[in-house]
Amino acid sequence: MKLRSPLWDMLIALLAAKRSGNQLSMSDLCLMSDAPESTALRLIHQLREKGYVEMVADRSDRRRTRVSLTGMGESQFDQYLDRFDPA
Numbered sequence: 001m002k003l004r005s006p007l008w009d010m011l012i013a014l015l016a017a018k019r020s021g022n023q024l025s026m027s028d029l030c031l032m033s034d035a036p037e038s039t040a041l042r043l044i045h046q047l048r049e050k051g052y053v054e055m056v057a058d059r060s061d062r063r064r065t066r067v068s069l070t071g072m073g074e075s076q077f078d079q080y081l082d083r084f085d086p087a
Contacts, residue, residue: 006033007043014053014060014069015077025058052076 009031024032030040044067047053054072056063063070069077 004039006035007047009033009046010040010043011069011073011077014067015074018069018074023056023068026055026065026067029067047073 007032010033013029015023015031026041026044029044030037033043035043043057044053044055048055053067054070055065055067058066
């Protein structure tokens with residue numbers, strides 16, 4: 001299911017990855033966003049600047065960068081989703 005924003009698609013993918021103990025590569029996120037690569041990269045860097053994601057070099061391939069949701073990013077996402085919880 002695609003939401004209407006590449007940012008939301010990336011955030012949901014990052015949250016799912018974090019909760020399953022995985023990280024996504026920058027290229028994974030660019031492909032998932034279904035947006036031009038320059039737009040996707042700009043959004044990823046904006047998330048990093050706000051402290052919602054962290055970027056680290058891949059240990060097995062230094063040419064790749066892994067992206068993961070920070071604790072703060074996960075907390076902010078959960079708080080946002082809680083606003084819509086009918087319980």
